[in-house]
Amino acid sequence: MEDLESVGVLSMGVWLPSEFEDAESIASKSGIPKHVISEKMGIKRKCRALLNDKIDPSLMAIKAATRALEGIDPLSIDLIIWTGSEYKDFNVWSAGIYVQRELGLKNAFAFDLSARCSSNVVALGVAKSLLQTNKNYKRALLVGGHRTGDLVNYQDESSRFLYNLADGGSAIVIEKSEINPILNSSIITDGDFSLDVIIPTGGTVNPFSKGHESSDYHLTCPDITGMRERLASRSIENFLKVIKTAATTSMPSRPIDYLSLLHMKKSAHEAILENLELSIEQSIYLENYGHFGAPDQVVSLGLAEREKILKKGDHISLASAGIGYTWSAISIRYDKEIFNTNAIKDLKY
Numbered sequence: 001m002e003d004l005e006s007v008g009v010l011s012m013g014v015w016l017p018s019e020f021e022d023a024e025s026i027a028s029k030s031g032i033p034k035h036v037i038s039e040k041m042g043i044k045r046k047c048r049a050l051l052n053d054k055i056d057p058s059l060m061a062i063k064a065a066t067r068a069l070e071g072i073d074p075l076s077i078d079l080i081i082w083t084g085s086e087y088k089d090f091n092v093w094s095a096g097i098y099v100q101r102e103l104g105l106k107n108a109f110a111f112d113l114s115a116r117c118s119s120n121v122v123a124l125g126v127a128k129s130l131l132q133t134n135k136n137y138k139r140a141l142l143v144g145g146h147r148t149g150d151l152v153n154y155q156d157e158s159s160r161f162l163y164n165l166a167d168g169g170s171a172i173v174i175e176k177s178e179i180n181p182i183l184n185s186s187i188i189t190d191g192d193f194s195l196d197v198i199i200p201t202g203g204t205v206n207p208f209s210k211g212h213e214s215s216d217y218h219l220t221c222p223d224i225t226g227m228r229e230r231l232a233s234r235s236i237e238n239f240l241k242v243i244k245t246a247a248t249t250s251m252p253s254r255p256i257d258y259l260s261l262l263h264m265k266k267s268a269h270e271a272i273l274e275n276l277e278l279s280i281e282q283s284i285y286l287e288n289y290g291h292f293g294a295p296d297q298v299v300s301l302g303l304a305e306r307e308k309i310l311k312k313g314d315h316i317s318l319a320s321a322g323i324g325y326t327w328s329a330i331s332i333r334y335d336k337e338i339f340n341t342n343a344i345k346d347l348k349y
Helices: 023-030 034-040 057-068 095-103 119-133 157-162 224-250 266-275 296-306
Strands: 007-015 020-022 045-047 079-082 109-112 139-147 167-176 182-189 258-261 314-322 326-334
Touching (some): 007 182, 057 139, 057 167, 079 095, 079 119, 095 139, 119 139, 119 167, 119 326, 182 224, 224 326, 258 266
Parallel strands (some): 079 109
16 A cells, blocks of 8 residues: 655644733633632633624634745645634524635635544544545644634533633634654543533524524533543543654653643642643643633643753654543654744733
């Protein structure tokens, strides 16, 4: 069998709104003490598009993609995968095709991929495979915007673990190349959690009714006790399994140098590092940004590159978990810089 071509990361971009909610604001709205929000939940502040309702998910995605595509011929993009939130500008709508139009990517085809907060990690593997198996595809854009901070109800005790949801956009350009190669991935899904986090209203089970179009349109957890019990025995274990599997099959002779991880409560973040025998310096905790969804890994990598943490040859692991639940990880070998200055100018803290 003919060896498949290597596919690598060419560039990444991030766009974040300038507004934010901080621990004090969340404490005021939720009734939870500020020190619990900032220390236990790990939210000092989180990025929000609060005052400007015109900042839709597609716009955040387009702004991030514009930064990632700086200096790249738009006609060289063959494939676009939307990795943003399913809570987007319109219901039952293809955001990726709209992004294609707005960016003038006339030679590409687009589709939307949904794996919740694992969308970027899953899409990297999907896009890599599509480039490897079609000789006509050379470059792909993975792009998404998230405004899931709108879906948080601070009066809902069952959804406290979602208080970190934030707003922002990310973009990744990949191409057939041996530079910054995308290596192996590992994914676990567990259907026992498939009904644990839902928006009760707006689907076929409970359609919008006249006069109640926006009632109950927040994320909630119908069985928070059951979900916590199941997650307690599986979440960290599944995180470690996908990270280790992707890493050992990608660079078996080199341990992970940097873990690009989604935002979660601080104790869980530290538990994963400890089990992987990684130091605090080998991963950046996103306590000043919150949890965007799929963009978390891009934000983390941007911060790591800006802080000069990464060096040539490093083994980078991108890991995430999406409600439902999907645990995912993928490895990349870091050969050269991924972000230009403009691509990470919103990373201030």
